[in-house]
Amino acid sequence: MNNFSYTKVSTLADAIHEIDGDIRNKIVAGGTNINDLLRYFITKADKLVDINPVSEYNSIVRLENGGIRLGALHTNADTAYDPIVEERYPLLSKAILAGASAQIRNMATNGGNLMQRTRCYYFYDIHTPCNKRDLGSGCSAINGYNRIHAVVGQSENCIAVFPSDMCVALAALQATVNISGPNGERTLPFADFHRLPGDTPNIDNNLIHGEIITSIDLPEKGFEKNYSYLKLRDRSSYAFALVSVATGLDIQNNVVKEARIALGGVAHKPWRVLEAEDFLIGKEPVRENFAKAADLILKGAQGYEHNSFKIELAKRAVIRNCMMALNPEVQRPGAKPSV
Ligand SMILES: Cc1cc2nc3c(=O)[nH]c(=O)nc-3n(C[C@H](O)[C@H](O)[C@H](O)COP(=O)(O)OP(=O)(O)OC[C@H]3O[C@@H](n4cnc5c(N)ncnc54)[C@H](O)[C@@H]3O)c2cc1C
Ligand code: SF4
The missing domain is CATH 3.30.43 (Uridine Diphospho-n-acetylenolpyruvylglucosamine Reductase; domain 2)
Incomplete structure (x- = not known):
């Protein structure tokens, strides 16, 4: 240090x-x-x-448009257990609680969660080449041990994944990121906040250095009737996702009116494929249709020596999570598991 x-x-x-x-x-x-x-x-x-004493951004407030604003300095724990989030955005609550440990969630902030860096082993080992740490040095993971790495959206320069759980739900909920900096304020749609690696894997997101995330806005629609977050990992707690899926469905008269499906653990940013979500619109919410959507989401996926299993795992996770979204009450934060 x-x-x-x-x-x-x-x-x-x-x-x-x-x-x-x-x-x-x-x-x-x-x-x-x-x-x-x-x-x-x-x-x-x-x-x-x-920046912890900047109290203005350490709360959750209701917005006039029916949505809510999550302060960047509010902790992950306080966000997950906030009554409005539990009631109206249980998908977000569940995703946050699937991450890290209680102790870390008590410290971790919402702004910091968006900014956390990859868990690629080589990124943390300064004795190995890594384009994200040292642009131009090479990528040790492509021909190395790449079990946790990306299968979609990667480049020949970097196959790291973005490790957040919270951000997978924020992507599905179509959040907006509020930013302040020396040149004033701006907002970014969540889909535009994180970047794919391309030939600049050293840049994780579109925040310019010197700018600060002040808050994250959620629109009114929280998919609280039909939602699910599924995290598949090597241990049942305190482990990053191999694959995770956030699903929100709007179902009326047994027909899908709107679908949101975001994946974590598979790409350099939370992964959404609008073609797959559009495919589900007007369809019955049944396994067969979810399977077709899963194929669309993983279209063009490419695995490496140790992570090709993720492609099939991700497809199955999408199908299972969409089915789970049909019966979300058992997953509601605090709900007792059915026997
Ligand atoms: C052992 C362990 C296990 C974990 N497991 C998981 C997991 O399973 N799932 C998961 O999602 N996460 C997991 N995490 C990651 C954890 O969620 C993040 O470390 C945390 O969210 C980061 O928030 P922070 O406030 O502590 O950020 P900090 O560590 O304080 O900052 C992180 C980065 O963000 C920048 N930053 C912070 N706030 C702002 C802001 N408002 N504006 C601009 N830049 C800012 C900092 O400069 C820094 O670069 C784990 C972490 C650990 C240590
Ligand atoms: S995958 Fe990305 S983070 Fe990991 S070694 Fe390669 S360049 Fe570095």
């Missing part, structure tokens, strides 16, 4: 001023990812700017 200064700020203006658009100045929120990145020499900082 290199030497750095540490400063706490209590206003957004001070945070933007202290970061000053300088890549050597870094924000710290919950600290659950940035501390590891510093400790393992994956990133360096001259100055850490602790």
